[in-house]
Amino acid sequence: MATDRRTLMSGGCIAAVALFLAGSTLAHHGWSWTGDGMFQLEGVIKDIYLGNPHATLDVDVEGEIWRVELAPPSATARSGFTEDAAGIGDEVTALGNRSRDETEKRMKAVRITVKGKAYDIYPGRAPS
Amino acid sequence: MEFLQAIEQAEPVRLLKTSFLAYPVVNALHIAAIGVLFASIVLMDLCVLGAIRTAQCDPLVALLRRAALAAFPVAVLTGASLFSIQATTYVRNPAFQVKLVLIALAGANALTFMVLDRGRSSQAWPRLRRMLALASILLWSAVLLCGRLIGFV
Numbered sequence: 146m147a148t149d150r151r152t153l154m155s156g157g158c159i160a161a162v163a164l165f166l167a168g169s170t171l172a173h174h175g176w177s178w179t180g181d182g183m184f185q186l187e188g189v190i191k192d193i194y195l196g197n198p199h200a201t202l203d204v205d206v207e208g209e210i211w212r213v214e215l216a217p218p219s220a221t222a223r224s225g226f227t228e229d230a231a232g233i234g235d236e237v238t239a240l241g242n243r244s245r246d247e248t249e250k251r252m253k254a255v256r257i258t259v260k261g262k263a264y265d266i267y268p269g270r271a272p273s
Numbered sequence: 274m275e276f277l278q279a280i281e282q283a284e285p286v287r288l289l290k291t292s293f294l295a296y297p298v299v300n301a302l303h304i305a306a307i308g309v310l311f312a313s314i315v316l317m318d319l320c321v322l323g324a325i326r327t328a329q330c331d332p333l334v335a336l337l338r339r340a341a342l343a344a345f346p347v348a349v350l351t352g353a354s355l356f357s358i359q360a361t362t363y364v365r366n367p368a369f370q371v372k373l374v375l376i377a378l379a380g381a382n383a384l385t386f387m388v389l390d391r392g393r394s395s396q397a398w399p400r401l402r403r404m405l406a407l408a409s410i411l412l413w414s415a416v417l418l419c420g421r422l423i424g425f426v
Contacts (some may be wrong), residue, residue: 174424196290197358198424219293 174198179242179253183272186211186239186252190231190259195221202257204237206250213239214253215266226257226264235259240271277360286357299354306348307417313337313344314383314413321395321406330395338387368426372419379412 188206200215215221231237241254255270256263265271280286289295317337320330356363363369386405389398 178425194359197292197296218291 176242176253178244178246180245180247182242183240183255184243184252186213186243188237190233190235190237192233193228193231195228200226202237202239202254204239209250211250211252213237213241213257214251215257221266224264224266224268225262226259226266230262230264231259241266274361277364280357280360283357286354289354290358296355296358299351303348303351303355306344306351307420309344310341310348311413311417313341315410317341318406318410322403363423366423366426368419368422372416372423375412375416375419379409379416382408382412 186204186206188204188211190202191205191210192203194201196218199217200221202213202215204211204213215226216224236259238258239252239254240256240258241252243252255267256265256272258264281290289299314337316325317334319325320328320333325333356369382405386402386409389401389405395402
C-alpha cells in the first residue's frame, strides 16, 4: 500500500538523519569540534575566504591542504586581517586548536602570522 | 558548477558575503519563516492526528495553511540568499543535499494531503489522513535538523 511505503520512507529518512548525527561529531561552528591544547601550523596560503558565516584559509602544508577556520568577517577584520593583509602564495603561521578528529586536516586559528605581522583572530583565546 | 560560481560572483551576493548587518538579518528572517512554517505545519498535523481536542480542525487548518503557504516562499528566498554566498561549497554539503531531498518529499506529502483533502470530508479518509500527518511531522523535523547540521559537517 502506498501509504505504508510513505511512512516507511519517512521513517527511513529520520533514521538516516539520526545515524548521520550520531556519526558526525565534528562541528565547525563554535569550539566543540576542536581539541584541547595549542596547535601550530606553517604553510603557504592557497585560498582566502573573507566572508559570512566565517572566514577561512586553505593552507598548503608540505603538499597537504589544511582548512584553517577564522572568525566571522567582522571579527576577522577587527583583528586587522583584511584583504590587504595577505595574498595567495604568502607564508602563514596559524596558531589555534586543531580538530579533535586528527584524520581531518582542519583547525580553528586564534592567531595567524603573515609577513611578520600577527593577527589575533580570537584575542581572548590567543596566548599573550 | 559554472552557474554556481557565477552566482557567487554576482554583486548583491558579494555584498551579502561581507556584510556586517545584512547577513544576520537574512539569517534571522530565514529562522522566522521556518518558525512560522514549522509551527503551523506541526499544529495542523497534530489536529489531524486528534491531539488537539479543544480545537475544531477545519477552521484551524484553513488558517494555518495560509500561514504556512505564506512563510514557505520567504524561507526559500532567504535560504537561497544564504546559499548563494558559498554556492559551490554548500552544494557539496551532505546535510544540505539531504535537506533538499527531504523538502521535496515533505512538499510532495503536503501536496498529496491538499489534493486529497479538497472537497472531501475528513471522515471520508481518516486512516490515510493520519498517516500523511505523521509523515509530515517526521519529514519537516528532519528538514529542520538537516538545516541546522549544514554548519556542522
